[in-house]
Amino acid sequence: MPEDTRIPDVYGPGTYTDKTFVPVPQDTERIFRLIAAETPGFTQDEALLSKVKFTGEDFPVIPGPIKAVSVAAALHAMAGVLGDEILTLRGAEDKNRQITVNTTHAGLWLGTIAVAHVGGQDVVSLVKAGKMKQLIPDWEQGWTDTPLKYRATGLYPTNNPEVWYSLHGSMDAPPVLKSIGVDATNAAANQSNEAAAAHIAQHTSKISPEQLEMTNLLNGLCGSICFTPEQWNNSSMGKSLAAHPIVNAKPMSPQTPTGPVAFPPLNPNDKRPLAGVKVLEMTRVIAGPQISTILSSMGADVIRVNPPHLPDINVLQITLNAGKRTIALDLRKPEDSAILQSLLKEADVFVQGFRLGKMAKYGLSQGDVAAMATARGRGIVYVSENCYGPDGYYAERPGWQQIADACAGSAYVTGKSLNLPNNEAVLPSLPISDMTCGLLGAVGTLKALRDRAVHGGSYVVHSSLAAVNTMALRPEVGLYPRETVKECAERFQWAEMRGAHHVLDLLVTVWAGWKRVLGSYLEEGSGWFQTYEKSEFDGQSLSLLKPVVSFSDKASSPEWKTPSKPYGAEKATEVKFQ
Numbered sequence: 001m002p003e004d005t006r007i008p009d010v011y012g013p014g015t016y017t018d019k020t021f022v023p024v025p026q027d028t029e030r031i032f033r034l035i036a037a038e039t040p041g042f043t044q045d046e047a048l049l050s051k052v053k054f055t056g057e058d059f060p061v062i063p064g065p066i067k068a069v070s071v072a073a074a075l076h077a078m079a080g081v082l083g084d085e086i087l088t089l090r091g092a093e094d095k096n097r098q099i100t101v102n103t104t105h106a107g108l109w110l111g112t113i114a115v116a117h118v119g120g121q122d123v124v125s126l127v128k129a130g131k132m133k134q135l136i137p138d139w140e141q142g143w144t145d146t147p148l149k150y151r152a153t154g155l156y157p158t159n160n161p162e163v164w165y166s167l168h169g170s171m172d173a174p175p176v177l178k179s180i181g182v183d184a185t186n187a188a189a190n191q192s193n194e195a196a197a198a199h200i201a202q203h204t205s206k207i208s209p210e211q212l213e214m215t216n217l218l219n220g221l222c223g224s225i226c227f228t229p230e231q232w233n234n235s236s237m238g239k240s241l242a243a244h245p246i247v248n249a250k251p252m253s254p255q256t257p258t259g260p261v262a263f264p265p266l267n268p269n270d271k272r273p274l275a276g277v278k279v280l281e282m283t284r285v286i287a288g289p290q291i292s293t294i295l296s297s298m299g300a301d302v303i304r305v306n307p308p309h310l311p312d313i314n315v316l317q318i319t320l321n322a323g324k325r326t327i328a329l330d331l332r333k334p335e336d337s338a339i340l341q342s343l344l345k346e347a348d349v350f351v352q353g354f355r356l357g358k359m360a361k362y363g364l365s366q367g368d369v370a371a372m373a374t375a376r377g378r379g380i381v382y383v384s385e386n387c388y389g390p391d392g393y394y395a396e397r398p399g400w401q402q403i404a405d406a407c408a409g410s411a412y413v414t415g416k417s418l419n420l421p422n423n424e425a426v427l428p429s430l431p432i433s434d435m436t437c438g439l440l441g442a443v444g445t446l447k448a449l450r451d452r453a454v455h456g457g458s459y460v461v462h463s464s465l466a467a468v469n470t471m472a473l474r475p476e477v478g479l480y481p482r483e484t485v486k487e488c489a490e491r492f493q494w495a496e497m498r499g500a501h502h503v504l505d506l507l508v509t510v511w512a513g514w515k516r517v518l519g520s521y522l523e524e525g526s527g528w529f530q531t532y533e534k535s536e537f538d539g540q541s542l543s544l545l546k547p548v549v550s551f552s553d554k555a556s557s558p559e560w561k562t563p564s565k566p567y568g569a570e571k572a573t574e575v576k577f578q
Contacts, residue, residue: 006478011065011416012423014230014409016475021484023058024070024103031067032074034476036081039247041447043081047095051084052077056103060488061518062110062510063497065417065479066410068432071472073106073548075439078247080549082446083273083298087556089453090263092271098552105528105548108521110430112545113319114511117524119540123318124511132315135537137566141171141311147196148184149173153402154197155226155411155425155499156204163209164415164425164499166406167200168222170398171311176222179215180204197500222398226425229409229473238408240392241464246471248390249444249461251451252370256458258379261348263453271555272299277449278577280347281305281324282340282364284312286401286431287385287465288353289320290438295349295445296323297547297558301578303343305329306567317567318537322544323560327575328568331362339572344369345376346577348452349445351383356396370458379458381448385441390462401434402427402503404465409473415499417485424499429506436468492517532563 010017022030029052036042036049043049054073062069080099087093108115116123118135126132144150152169169176174184180203182189189199204212209225216223232238264276274295279302281292289304296302304321306312308328329336341363344350350369352359359365366382373380384390387399388407405411410433411425418426441463448459471477480488492513497506514522521528524543535542547558 006475010482011413011479013228014233015413015473016478017065018478018481021481024060025054025056025058027067028054028070028073028103031070031477032077035074035246035471036078039078039245041249041451042078042247043085048081048084051097052081052099052101054101054103056105059491060480060484061104061107061514063429063489063492063494064414065485066413066428066472067477067480068110068428068436068472069103069107071468071477072110072436072439073101073103075436075443076106076548077101079294079439079443079446080551082443082450083549083558084551086263086273086446086450089450090266090273092266092556094553096552097556100550100552101548104518104521108514108518108528108545109548110432110435111507111510112435113315114507115522115545116318117529117541117543118318118535118537120524122522123315124508127315135540136314136317138314139306139312139567140314143169143171143173143311146184146190147193148177148182148186148190148199150502151193151196151200151500152176153502154200155406155427156201157422158204158209158212159206160209162423164226164423165204165209165212166224166226166402166411167204168400168402170222170400175219179219179221180207180212201500220398222400222403224399224403224406226406226411227409228412232408232470237388237392237394238470241389241467241470244389244462244467246467247440247444247447248463249448249459252366252382252458252460256370256374256379258373258377258456258458260454260456261378261452270299270561272558273556274449275299277301277349278347279303279349279351280343281351283351283353284310286316286320286434287437287441287463288351289316290435291351291383291385291441291445291463292324293320293322294439294442294547297560298446300349303327303575303577305340307331308568312567318542318564319544321564321567323562324565325575326565326567326569327572329572336572337362343577345372347380348449349381349383351441353385355398356384356386356390366460373458379452379456381445381452381459381461383441383445383461383463385437385463385465387465389464389467399465401431401465404433404469408466408469410469413473413479417482418497420498426497426499427501427503427506429497429510431503431507433465433468437463437465440468530560535563536565536569
């Protein structure tokens, strides 16, 4: 769709809105071709690209004007094409193999945790009934055990009535609250979530956005002004990020002098693209784990490492550990560090989700891992994900999904689409940038593994939360017209969405709309789920939304061979790559 078919600034400076609505699968095909054409090293062979088929409902299935579902579905399709190429390298070429991506499925995938089932009940219902605590180990360390801690992550007004600011509790809210003058133990404010949000807003509304930003920088905390897309694109950090392709996978520099690493022979019992590939993962929360969850669906042997002293979100154990084995290691202990280094020596891929530069103190920087790969004579793929990108003046700054949504302009645009006063910003309604950032890392990893098999050497992959937001706001992608956004809201009857709402609140809002309109998709027996009769969650059955990509030859199609496990489920001294 040429840019002259779009209307500028409908949702604020730097936005580009389609004049007419195009059905989602058809529009996704266009976006897939756009991203594929702009990705260095991605195939331009029409015989391969035309294997992809997009299906799904014609109408959008999430609130707002941003085509997050189409961007995610396009990236899933790219993962499928790379999986197909890898199968060809492994002697399983099939010129008739079809790669199917259902765009509605991709929309549900963005809220995958909400649609999982344990013991026959969906996760949202279990959480509302207070039953989830009985099923999963507690790794949260009380990070949201009071309303003030919970609402410390949200978008709030500043003393500039036109500018909102994204606060983030970073799973340790008291220091964040203290930095704006809020006592985390305030009894009146802790009476309810609404009272907590109002109390925080009273404080932020007296502070300038610039002062909030400087306070966070000085204290090493997360935060971001809710910029317009134009402000972000014109910023130094926005320009740094724009210099990189969205799928950012390239040879390491300096290069590891190692030859091609052929994929192992396909196992007759496991013909998935990455069967036999060894992945070591050290991540937290959503984006990083999602990288390896996709790789495990493609067949990779994934060992996930959680630092036992760092909090994580309990409910994510249900979905983001599918197909993995899990251990706990504290790298501050020499004996635990030695276990990790031993596993790393065997790995084909190392995925880390900590701030740039953080891993150097543990001997796990990109340079450290490259040196190890050279010494063993076999290249490695080093995968990092963060908020802002691989370089630029914010590259090492901490950040989460909500920060990326704010800085790149997605929250501003979402607020504008809701017609809220005073430029009130609202988070996109699901953990979109988290999930799609993970997908981005998985696509980059597949591309790097393909290239390692052909050219040798080691590769570095970087996925960024802000990059995902920026991609979805580009003029070439376009935004949905206001009429389409209104029709979607009327169809799903979305509940109120406001700046102070936590992403978990918004997730439940979207889930309720899905139940009204897409209820048949959400039933365990609908065909959209993988079901395991028994799991490590109190021994109950577990149903997970299937991988989005499917191949026409079922033996090669992505799936998880084992259900999710809790964090640190196995003894670290006993776990080895298969």
